[in-house]
Amino acid sequence: MAPNIGRVSILVALAAVSIVHLINSGSLNGLIEATTGHVVIDESRLANWANLPDVANGQCTVDFVANACEDVNVHAASSTAFLTCGDPAGRVQWFPSSGYQPTTNRARFEEQYFKVNLKTGKRTELMLKGLPEGHDIVTHGLDIFPVEGDDSKILVFAVNHARERDSIFIFEHTLGTNVLNLAKSVEHPAIKCANSVAAVGPRSFYITNDHYYPRGILRQLEDKFGPWSWATSVQHCAVDEQDKVTCKEVTHTMPCANGLAVAGDRVFVGDSKNGSVSVYEMINKQPNDLRRIADIDVGAIADNIKILAGTQDPLVTVFPDGEELPLFLKDVSALGKTVFAPTAVLRLRADKNYTPELILRDDGKHLTDMTAADIDPKTRTLVGASFLKYGGFAVCKLPSSVNLS
Numbered sequence: 310m311a312p313n314i315g316r317v318s319i320l321v322a323l324a325a326v327s328i329v330h331l332i333n334s335g336s337l338n339g340l341i342e343a344t345t346g347h348v349v350i351d352e353s354r355l356a357n358w359a360n361l362p363d364v365a366n367g368q369c370t371v372d373f374v375a376n377a378c379e380d381v382n383v384h385a386a387s388s389t390a391f392l393t394c395g396d397p398a399g400r401v402q403w404f405p406s407s408g409y410q411p412t413t414n415r416a417r418f419e420e421q422y423f424k425v426n427l428k429t430g431k432r433t434e435l436m437l438k439g440l441p442e443g444h445d446i447v448t449h450g451l452d453i454f455p456v457e458g459d460d461s462k463i464l465v466f467a468v469n470h471a472r473e474r475d476s477i478f479i480f481e482h483t484l485g486t487n488v489l490n491l492a493k494s495v496e497h498p499a500i501k502c503a504n505s506v507a508a509v510g511p512r513s514f515y516i517t518n519d520h521y522y523p524r525g526i527l528r529q530l531e532d533k534f535g536p537w538s539w540a541t542s543v544q545h546c547a548v549d550e551q552d553k554v555t556c557k558e559v560t561h562t563m564p565c566a567n568g569l570a571v572a573g574d575r576v577f578v579g580d581s582k583n584g585s586v587s588v589y590e591m592i593n594k595q596p597n598d599l600r601r602i603a604d605i606d607v608g609a610i611a612d613n614i615k616i617l618a619g620t621q622d623p624l625v626t627v628f629p630d631g632e633e634l635p636l637f638l639k640d641v642s643a644l645g646k647t648v649f650a651p652t653a654v655l656r657l658r659a660d661k662n663y664t665p666e667l668i669l670r671d672d673g674k675h676l677t678d679m680t681a682a683d684i685d686p687k688t689r690t691l692v693g694a695s696f697l698k699y700g701g702f703a704v705c706k707l708p709s710s711v712n713l714s
C-alpha cells in the first residue's frame with residue numbers, strides 16, 4: 310500500500326501546485342469567483358456624494374493625543390463623547406478587518422479609550438480596570454447603554470481583537486470619572502470577526518462580523534475571492550443568569566456587514582462593500598427576532614452608524630470618494646498630511662423614508678479616512694473618528710445651517 314499512498318500524495322501535491330499556479334496567473338479566478346458566491350458591486354452606485362464641495366466643516370479641531378479612533382458615541386445627557394482609539398503602527402501589524410494576520414514578535418497590543426467633554430473640549434484617557442495582566446487591547450466598535458435607575462452610570466460595550474480571539478467587553482463607567490471597570494468579557498464562536506456592537510440590554514447586544522474567516526489561509530482566500538454574499542451578518546448575543554452566552558444570526562447575509570445601531574425597536578445595519586443600510590424591526594420587541602423592512606442605498610461605502618439624539622435618525626459615515634485601504638495602510642503617517650480620504654456624514658430621515666441627507670462633507674483636510682461620527686445636539690458639535698490616522702478624532706462646531714431637529 311505504501312507506494313500507492315506515496316504516488317497519491319505526489320499527485321495531490323502536483324495538483325495543489327498547479328492550482329496555486331493557475332490562481333496566481335489569474336486563469337482560475339473567474340471560475341472560483343463564480344462558484345463561491347462572489348458579489349460584483351456596480352461602482353457607480355457608490356459615487357453619489359463624490360466630487361462635491363465641502364459642507365459644514367469650517368470649525369473643526371483635530372486632537373493629536375488620541376490616534377486611530379475607529380468609533381465614537383456621544384452620551385447626549387452629559388455632552389460627553391466616548392472614543393475607541395489606538396495605535397496606527399500596531400494596526401498595520403494586526404487589525405482583523407483590514408486583513409492583517411497576528412504577529413507573534415510583539416509582547417502586547419495596548420490601545421486606548423478616551424472621553425471628551427464637549428462643553429469644555431477637555432479630552433481624558435480612560436483607565437481600564439479588571440483586565441487580566443498583559444491582555445491584548447485592540448479596539449474597534451463601541452456603544453453606550455444606560456444603567457436602569459441610575460443616571461450617574463453608563464455601560465460601555467466595546468469590541469476587542471486579542472490575537473487569540475475576539476470578545477465584547479462590557480464596562481461600567483461612572484460619569485465624570487476616568488475609569489472603565491470591566492464587568493464582563495463576552496466570548497462565543499459567533500463573535501469572530503467583530504466590527505460594530507450595539508447594546509439592547511445590560512447583557513444583550515448585536516454585533517456585525519465583517520468577514521467569515523478571521524485568520525489563516527481561508528481568510529487569505531476570502532480576501533482574494535470575496536466579497537461573498539453569504540459571508541457576513543448580524544448576531545444577537547446575550548448572557549444569561551448562569552453566565553451562559555448564546556448567539557443567534559438575526560439578519561440576512563450580506564457581502565460586508567459593518568455599521569450597526571439600534572433606535573427603539575429599529576435596527577440599522579450598514580454594508581460597507583454594497584453601500585447600503587438595511588432597516589430591521591424587532592418583532593414583538595424581541596431583539597432576537599427581526600423583520601427586514603427596508604434597504605436604503607446610501608450611495609457610498611457605508612461605515613459606522615450612530616443615532617442622532619432627539620430625532621433618533623441614523624447618522625451614517627461614508628467614504629464619498631471611495632476608500633483606498635491598501636494605499637492608506639502603506640504609510641499610515643501620511644494620512645491627513647499628504648494622503649487624504651474625503652468623508653461625509655449622512656442623516657437618514659425617518660420621516661422621509663430614510664432618504665439620505667448630507668450633513669457634513671470634508672475633503673480630508675480635517676477629517677480623513679473617517680469611520681464614525683456622532684453629534685451632540687445640545688452643544689451642536691460633531692465628533693468624527695479616523696481609524697488609522699495620527700490625530701485620531703476631530704471636534705467640529707456645526708454652523709447654524711445644519712438643522713438637528
Ligand SMILES: *[C@@H]1O[C@H](CO)[C@@H](O)[C@H](O)[C@H]1NC(C)=O
Nearest residue numbers: 348563564583585604605606
Ligand atoms: C445592495 O443594496 C441594494 C440597495 O440597497 C440592495 O437592493 C441589494 O440587495 C444589495 N446587494 C447585496 C448583495 O446585498
